[in-house]
Amino acid sequence: MYDLDSSVELLLQPAAALSKGDDNIWRRHHFVWKQPETWVPQLTAWLLPHFRRDGFRRLKPGRFRDLCWDDFEWRDVLGRCLLADIDYHTDQLADVLDRATLRTYHGCRTDDAGSYFREGLLVHDRAHMTARLRSIVEQNQELNWFAPRLDAAIAEIDNTLDIGRLYVVAEDTFLLKHAAHYLIYGSEWIAAVLGSTGRKVLLKSGAPTLLEIDLPLRVATPGTLRELSAKLLAEWTRRACNQPDWHAPIDFSFCLRTDIPPDWIVDHSHPAELNDPLEQRRLYKAAVAGCAYCSPAPE
Template identity: 35%
Template sequence: MPAIVWKDPSSWMDMIDAALDGRLACAAEPRIKLADTKDWYLDDSEWVDLLAHCLDEDADDLVDELTERLIGQTLRAYHGCRPANLDSYRKHGIRMLDCTAIIVLTREWLETVPNNEGLLPLLSDMTERVGPATREGHVYFGLDDRFLVEHCGHYLIYGSEFLTAGFGRQRQVLTTRGRPTVIEVDVPIGLMKLNLRRELASLLLRDWARIAAWGEVRTFPENFGFSLRQDVPPSWIVGFTHPLRVPDPLERRRVWTFD
């Protein structure tokens, strides 16, 4: 079954309508075009209320129904990183952060880097200084690679956020290895937490309504991030891209360019 790709409404508008037994196109779309929404915002929460009103249904019930029916679907999501090569991802997938393991690997690499005297000591207490609670045992994703590249570019420029934070002002050394990479992953929606599935359902209904009302079949960059507490198998990975231009949110949005 094809994945829901947020930035491509043609991948999910009919799917969402079918999941709700065709009610959106049959009952809601003709009525929603008559509503005065020309001054509404793209992310206005009233879009879902309007859609439910056009169906003569309760908005919360509509979101809950789609939340349940999304189980069994997959969602195209994006993971930002800076790998030295892609072989490990192709063979093992994306592994959850293991602070001890990444420090060992980074130490082995730094020992080959000239003038590393000020860098190696930073690894000794990195876990205590950075704090792994929200990072270790997670794999993080963004719903929209456009937002990921434009606003979360530090994952692409420096790689591991744990290492980036641990090296602090010495983080530039992390730009000397690897290549900025966005990994495209089809994530089973059933593995996402309930509150995130509900947020996703609301987001899809919101833009279904906006597109139906305005006749503009496109989405806009969306800040929707989530994590899974498990390794990602290679079978979920569907592609790799390498952005050529990445703003750095840690350096006043300085733009890095890559070959």
């Protein structure tokens, strides 16, 4: 039999020691989307004063809703429980999230992840990428056929959207499952210029690499913070109602127009098997399991 009081107590217990409704709860707070215990208590405490007097009766925590994790209706479920419009609370949360730091991820291919820990993660520099592409073509005999048409191939890929930008994601599950080409081939632009035949040369060096980055949310745009705020509120509501034992695998990117300094990069790993979205999701098995940074040469 459903017991509202016990369900509310279970929801509030992890936030019992936290200040209620305090914006500073996010100041210098570090959280990881896929570890709800790092942010659900904080959001519970922040939300509590914004609930209507009968808000928890409306929410019915612990009462399962037959909604997909990404259903827009989670927003409505919470909105009916709050004192003000859900858009207002979404904006209010977005305004204070810039005080926090979020663990994010970036996929690449490298033979030395140490370069990122020394130099940081740099925005897309088309001149640098073009020079790198020419070097790849010159150094690989199997691309001799491609050299005469390299300039034309570059001109055909006229996408300039990535220039001066870099991207990190809030959750690595979607990246690894649906966008693994970033790890398999490295630069998406170089792979696109080389095409389906030429890009195979990119598999000869390096290893698929997943970088972990602690991103201060102050560098995110207001629009991105609002979108993140909406995701957090919806997932909080889903967890409060359905009490799942898994996190929502959101597809959420941050587009940055500045380099990421080395001290924001905190870890890296090398996935051994990935499904290649450029090859009908064929299973790709990495030829090497690490990089020079993992196993430095003996002195």
